[in-house]
Amino acid sequence: MRCQSEWVGKDKMNGANEKTSFKVGGYIFALGMVMAALFLRWLVDPIFGNQLPFWTFWLAIGVVVWRTGLGPALVATVLGLVVGAYFFVAPRNALTLFGTFNLAIFGAYVTVSATLCALGVVMRSAQRRSELQYRKILAQKESMEHEAREREQSETLLRIVLDTLPVGVWILNAQGLIVGGNPAGREIWGGAKYVGVEGFGEYKGWWTDTGKQIEPQEWSAARAITKGETSLNEEIEIEAFDGTRKIILNAAVPLRDSKGGITGAILLNQDITGRKRSETGLARQNYRIALLHEAAAHLLSSEGQLEDIAGLYQRVADFSQADAFFEYATDASGQNLDLQLAGGISEESRERLRHLAFAQCICHAMPEQRRAVLVCNIQESDDPAVQVVKSLGIRAYSCHPLQAGDRLLGTLAFASRQRDAFGPEDQDFFQTVARYVAVARERARLMAELRRHTEQLEELVAERTARLHTIVETAADGIITIDEYGTIETVNPAAERIFGYTTREMVGQNVKMLMPEPDHGKHDDYLAHYRETGERRIIGHGREVEGKRKDGSIFPLDLAVSESWIGARRFFTGLLRDISQRKETEKRLRDATEELEQFSYSIIHDMRAPLRAMVGFGNILNEEHTSHLDEEGRDYLRRIITSAQRMDHLILDALSYSKVLREGLPLDTIDAGTLLQEMVESYPQFQPPRTEIDMAKEFPRVTANYAGLTQCFSNLLNNAIKFGKPHQTPRVRIWAEKQEEFVRFWFEDNGIGIAPEHQHRIFGMYQRLNAESEGTGIGLALVRKVVERMNGTVGVESKLGEGSRFWVELPIAENDEQRNPSIQARDGSHQTAKVQRMTPAPQVGVILND
Structure with a gap:
């Protein structure tokens, strides 16, 4: 069809060319043929003479009508008539059209010319029709050949596609x-x-x-x-x-x-055989991963108690088509094994296998090599080392070390009576379970050791406290009375022994003789300020100060001052106690405590590694393979991740607590009002509609540590929100009260409250009154320890169902006129006081996020 269309197009193009030729070339050709006929007639004129004057012109007319069509032929007829009549009809060289003879000649010429034109037109039309029909036939043939080639190509392409x-x-x-x-x-x-x-x-x-x-x-x-x-x-x-x-x-x-x-x-x-096998393998892999995560969560969920671990072993055995399992623990010598758990064997076999030496076991080389042992086709083996398990009908045995660091805790083995061997996937599965069990066993041991050390520490503290109490009770305290101007009036014998002066040497003298600098030079000003303003700084409070003996030596004292009146006369009584020995005892106690705290910190820190692995693998499973889990599987996965994260938070809190115990806190002058305002404005959980906080407009400056104070306030606010009443917006009121040298901050909430019998223990470690709460039981213990490190105290007032009022008491900062350049912390160190800028500490975000 394409070729036929091409031929039709060519015909149309030829027709257009013919019309052009008719208009120009045809007439030129006609003129040329007439001239040729004239020349030919002139050549033969000697032969014909006046006879047949137009025969050459008839030849020209025939050629013109055949080549160019009717129009040029008519032109050639007229020109031939004129030229022939002029040159070859008598009289010659004259155009004579009339006369009987001439008219006959002219009539014959016209008749013959017309006949030639008519025949030429008919023959030309027949020729064109023949050519057109021929061209159509050629086009149809070419189209059929083209279609055949295309069909052949399509069939070839289809065959190639089908074959590939x-x-x-x-x-x-x-x-x-x-x-x-x-x-x-x-x-x-x-x-x-x-x-x-x-x-x-x-x-x-x-x-x-x-x-x-x-x-x-x-x-x-x-x-x-x-x-x-x-x-x-x-x-x-x-x-x-x-x-x-x-x-x-x-x-x-x-x-x-x-x-x-x-x-x-x-x-x-x-x-789809391969795909179905892959799907089956993937399903088994997913179940294996879920089982491993469940095992990890089970082994690390309780406080060192490995409950129902035999049930876990049985599930692992069922999944791997194993018929029996054995867990052994090494004895103190490390050369013998004691059976801990076993399944798939009789009680008689259990008793027979209860105590084994490494030398008589399949895993006899494990104390040195610490590698898994796989034995196949046991029933066909004559090896003496396999005879014990061979007697149980076992055909395949896979034994793995339970190892924590460099310590070999024992072995874990799975056995089959139907299979002759365990595959690589089963080996990896058993090895992973063995690692989890080893971590859990080591963790249980460390937890037990930690509890033992804690009990020893408590006993040590109780013993040393009792010893210190006995020393204090049996020692005589020094008592000195002075008047309102600082003149010593009375001294008891204990004070004589403490300072080395006799009573006569002290009575009548200014009490500042017993003080080193800088108190020696400022004591008179302290008394004058008190007489004028009545503002108490020492009176009514116990305080640790430094004394100066007669020999010039400086030593620490506990000082308690009371004010008394006899009539109109005012005097002050000071109770003095030499605490030099107590200081030495406290230093030894701190050293012992720090050593134990360092040990506890190391144990807690090392526990995070398996938890991070659990959370990491859990998140990978949740992100990449959750589509292969049903709703129950996704719920189990969520529980695994949540439990691991909860344990990690517990460890982080314990690390924070241990860090506070190990490191000192630099004390600065802190604007508590600005700190609270920035905290409330920066964290959404402290803002409406989640929480309503009513805060006083002004707060005194205190001597504290910025990060530590932020952590204390954040924990107290978070507790108020966390333990609010259901379906009720938590409301917290914060204000401060000045009490001589201290400021007491109050945090009052509308939460569930605390029963009186529980209030004495909420500031202890791991104390959670509500088992369903998300806390770790360390937050308030951390508050207490941080406040104590900042020379403060903390307490609570609460009624069950009526909310709670927590208070934090910290030393008030010196004002600009009476600033003391030396602030003494409770550990005896001196630190320079300065007003700290309210730039958030790096750890504040971590504290609040946790």
């Missing part, structure tokens, strides 16, 4: 006979049998969902031919002609003609 498709393709004719198939189809079936519907019984297949064998008329190809039914993605199991079993997806589509009649069918087969 990874999907099996079969073609059936209208009678249901298989007439062709591609290599992929023959590979799937291990060959081919070109049979009709009645011969489909030679193909063996089963429905995967029911296991029922497929009847000949049930094949999708048979249904497509007989019923015109389209089938897509039918999953079936087949037996190929080479005997192999495969799982394929089967599809069939009927082919129809323009009238809807079935002319054949296309059958598609896709081999």
Whole structure:
């Protein structure tokens, strides 16, 4: 068709060219032919004379009408008549058109010329029709050849596609006979049998969902031919002609003609055996991962108690098709094993295997090599080391070390009576379980050791406190009375022994003689300030000061001053106690405490590594494999991650507590009001609608540590929010009260309150009054310890169901006029006081986020 169209186009183009030729070239050609006829007639004129004057012009007219058409031929006729009449009709060289003879000649000329023109036009038209018909025939032939080439190319391309498709393709004719198939189809079936519907019984297949064998008329190809039914993605199991079993997806589509009649069918087969095996393997892998995470959560969830670990071993054994398991612990010598747990064996066998030496076990080289041992085909082995398990009917045995660091805790083994060997995946699974169990066993041991050390520490503190109390009770305290101007009036013998002066040497002298600098030079000003303002700084409070003996030596004292009146006369009584020995005792106690705290810190820190691994693998499973878990599986995964994160938070709190115990806190002058305001404005949990906080407009400055004070206030606010009443917005009121040299900050909430019998223990470690709360039981203990390190105290007033009032008492900062450049902390060190800028400390964000 394309070629035919090309020929038609050429014809149209030729027609246009002919019209152009008719208008110009045809007439030029006609003129040329007339001149040629004139020349020819002139050449033969001697022969013909006046006879036949126009015969050469008739030849020209015939040629012109044949070559150029009727118009130029008529022009040639007229020119031939004029030229012939002028040159060859008598009289010559004169154009004489009249006369009887001439008219006859002219009539004959016109008649013959007209006849020639008519014949030329007819013959030219017939020729053009013939040429056009010829061209059409050529175009049709070329079109048919082109279509044949395209059809051949399409068939070749289709054959190439079918041969390269990874999907099996079969073609059936209208009678249901298989007439062709591609290599992929023959590979799937291990060959081919070109049979009709009645011969489909030679193909063996089963429905995967029911296991029922497929009847000949049930094949999708048979249904497509007989019923015109389209089938897509039918999953079936087949037996190929080479005997192999495969799982394929089967599809069939009927082919129809323009009238809807079935002319054949296309059958598609896709081999999904590998994919199904991968899905099965992935399902087993997912279950294995879930089981490992569940095992980790179970082993690390309780306080060192490994409950129902035998149930865990049994699940691992069932999953791996093992029939028995054995957990042994090494004895003190490290050369013998004691059976801890076993399953899948009789009580008699259990007693027989209760105590074994490494030398008589399959794992005899484990104390030196610390590697897993796999023994296969035990029933065919004569090795003496396998005779013990061989007697139990065991065929395969996989033993793994329970190792913590360089310590071999024991062994964990799984055994099978049906399998001759365990695969690499089973080995990795057992090894991972063994690592988890080793971590759990070591953790339980460390927890027990930590509790033992804690009890020892408590006993040591109680013993040393009792000893110190005995020293204090048996020692005589020094008592000195002075008047309101500082003159010593009375001294007891204990004061004589403390300072080395006699009573006579002290009475009547100013009491500052017993003080070193800088108090020696400022004491008179202290008394004058008190007489004028009544502002108390020492009176009514115990205080640690420094004394100066007669020999000039400086020593620490506990000083308690009381004010008394006798009539109109005021005097002051000071109770003095030399605490030099106590200071030495406290130093030794701090050293012992610090050593134990360092040990506890190391244990707690090392516990985070497996927890981070649990959370990391849990998050990977949650992000990349959650689609393979059902709702219950995702819930179990969420519990695993949440439990690990909760344990990690507990460890972080314990680390924070240990850090406070180990490190000192630099003390600065802190603007508590600015600190509280910035904290409330910076964190959404302290803002409406989540919380309503009513804060006083002004707060005194205190001597404290910025990060430590932030942590204390944050923990108290978070506790007020966390333990609010259900369905009620937490409300917290914050204010401060000045009390001589201290400031007491109050945090009053509308929460659930605390029963009186529990108030004495809420500031202790791991104390959680509500087991369902999300806290770790360390927050208030951390508050107490940080406040104590800042020379303060903390307490609570509460009624159950009516909310709580927590208070924190800290030293008030010196004002600008009376600033003391030396602030003495409770540990005896001196630190320079300064007003700290309200720049958030790096650890504040961590504190609040935790």
